[in-house]
Amino acid sequence: MTDSLWPAPVATAAVDATVTIPGSKSATNRALVLAALADGPGWVRRPLRSRDSQLMADGLRALGVGIEETVNAASGGTGGGEAWRVIPAGRLRGPAQVDVGNAGTVMRFLPPLAVLADGAVHFDGDPRSYERPQHGVIDALRALGARIDDGGRGGFPLTVHGTGSLDGGTVELDASSSSQFISALLLSGARYNNGVEIRNIGGTVPSLPHIRMTVDMVRKAGGQVDAPEDGGEKDVWRVTPGALIGRDLVVEPDLSNAAPFFAAALVTGGRVTVRDWPKHTYQPGDQLREIYTRMGGSCRFSDEGLEFTGTGRIHGIEADLHDVGELTPVIAAVAALADSESHLYGIAHLRLHETDRLAALAKEINDLGGNVTETEDGLRIRPRTLHGGVFHTYEDHRLATAAAVLGLAVKGVEVENVATTAKTLPDFPQMWADLLGQS
Template sequence: MTETLWPAPVATAAVDATVTIPGSKSVTNRALVLAALASEPGWVRRPLRSRDSQLMADGLRALGVGIEEQVNNSSGGSGGGEAWRVIPAGQLRGPAQVDVGNAGTVMRFLPPLAALADGPVHFDGDPRSYERPQHGVIESLRALGARIDDGGRGGFPLTVHGTGALDGGTVELDASSSSQFVSALLLSGARYNQGVEIRNIGGPVPSLPHIRMTVDMLRLAGVQVDAPEDGGEKDVWRVTPGALLGRDIVVEPDLSNAAPFFAAALVTGGRVTVRDWPRHTTQPGDALRGIYAQMGGSHRFTDEGLEFTGSGRIHGIEVDLHDVGELTPVIAAVAALADSESHLYGIAHLRLHETDRLAALAKEINDLGGDVSETEDGLRIRPRPLKGGVFHTYEDHRIATAAAVIGLAVPGVQVENVATTAKTLPDFPQMWADLLDPPAAAGV
């Protein structure tokens, strides 16, 4: 099979652009699940339209949830006024077939919901989904009273034999490999007869801001949640049983997807504004402001959004990315172009994402002449002069955007399967081209 290669554009001048980032995948897919479980219809406005969100919507439709897609061109802001009206099923239905693709939110969030269906729900997905951790969800659901047939694999494919209800109660699990194990149970827990109490008995939970996002969105839906960060017991989350309200949710831009665009400002010594950046948010991507500032940039809020400016110098960084691991690939790409060594740590869990992100980054940057070594829980990056070559993506959207960032400064970088960016950032190649050569009508 011939590789499909995308020549990464080289920056010939400092970038100066304003970018509209599509909606957050994390918010979109949580909002869809909560709306599907509500007692009345709701709206999800400015949703992300990507492979991951489409898989979530299609999975919910298979269970009987109505999702009507509408566009109101008179609405402003990111998303162009698009909205999804979600009509709960009343009783989720089985038998059903759900394709999880390689979407972590779909493979973790829908099985707990399927336990409430009135028949069997079969889940399957991409080959990589068979390798990603699912044991935390499977074992927890069994402890809460669900019957799951996974052939003893602890992963996909699997069938959840829904009985229309689930007892719920207290469950102990090891959530050290994915915060999504906790979020998955929290999202459906209010519909379980006894609610749910989740006790993490493993190591530190990665990506805690994503659990905070789940908790805040549950509370907006009228659910009572006790969480450690609100003074509750350490590593324990509780959801009280009860009805969920149908809400009107506006999805924020996906701040993690701003990583390559702000990186372009750093790498070229230019300026990039991301429209509609929220001043207060639970999204992990908000950490970009501080991390990139340490690497040589500066930022300020404007009427339009968040403006980030590069200084023309990139500094190495020593940083714990445990809570914001999804930012690692692009940060690693920037670090490979810095003027000093970087150490990224706290991210051993990235070996279990769409691909082994630590191994992939080390191999691909080294193949371009870099000097990246894996540590027990991260990467050491020693900048070296890089050369062009093929940068493989391993069907991982964030590896692809990292390659594009390196390509700004290194002629001849060819990105294999850049189309994988459609997972969360549709039209990335065109957005990247517009960043370097803004259309004449931009900003009008």
């Protein structure tokens, strides 16, 4: 075994633990963008500190936004704990260089903001960023009047030639490969001279809860948004031009990151409580309650948060995960340990994420003795007795947590580059050891 392989701990007893999940990456990075575009300073409290959020913060700093990181900043607002004070630049500056890494929120959300900079903003990132869909943002910004040089690639690296303003208006785009194309324009649209009207002319938009989260956050920042769920026109979102306000925002726990911890309760027949689980949220991860209950567990709200209990028996599931695709890797791992077949569908777009998640899950579970087949838009999982082996993660944090779940019940699972979990769970190996009482 090399240093790059992490031996996934095997559960020796039913887990019984209370877990604090770091803040939502999706909410943290949206909050940073909205605070950067506001008319005055604001606070982002309990942010996720991870590679993705650091890339967002550094990208905004490159454009002249002040972001002061504070610890134990309880004064000046609710929330306490860690906080980022965001001081808008007045006028965003260029020329600038921005590293997007492999963060979907950074690569989609910052170019629509960069058109408001005074000068050229060059974007580059990890090799995988060159392969991920960006055409929806590039084509939309060009249609709205922006000048973008991308060498005809429709992706990274690229340069946005900011002029300090953008006319905006109505734009048609195909958002069938990523909901972030729509969220990206919603976040900056209020600062365009004519706002923005976004019309999806492609297929069904994946991960709609993420767009609803964006709409909610823009409204709380003072923006006026019309959205289909409010009785508006189907597949049309409108943002009225106007000022955004600096505000004090407390970031919710990242509910999607609860997936492996609740899975541990399912697999071991134990109990896990996730602190501060909101009773009302737009996060897709909230659907874990319903999905995992169908797979054999039960949950209830307690004084501390959401308590999930397993019986040690796991049932297969037929599930459309179109809106909650990010949960797929861990759900697939749980399904591989179930007592009956599972069919996960509606997730063809996962082929375009950090890696081709469908191909990766099928290959890695099968290499441990599983029987997983890819379908046109998902996975069919027929449980078999699994054995140990190396589980490759493809630089994908959710593949790594899925491997850890398998390791609970399968001896000898070695996870390649578990450090990739730092994308959203910076201390995952220690959190996992604490969960199992093995630290």
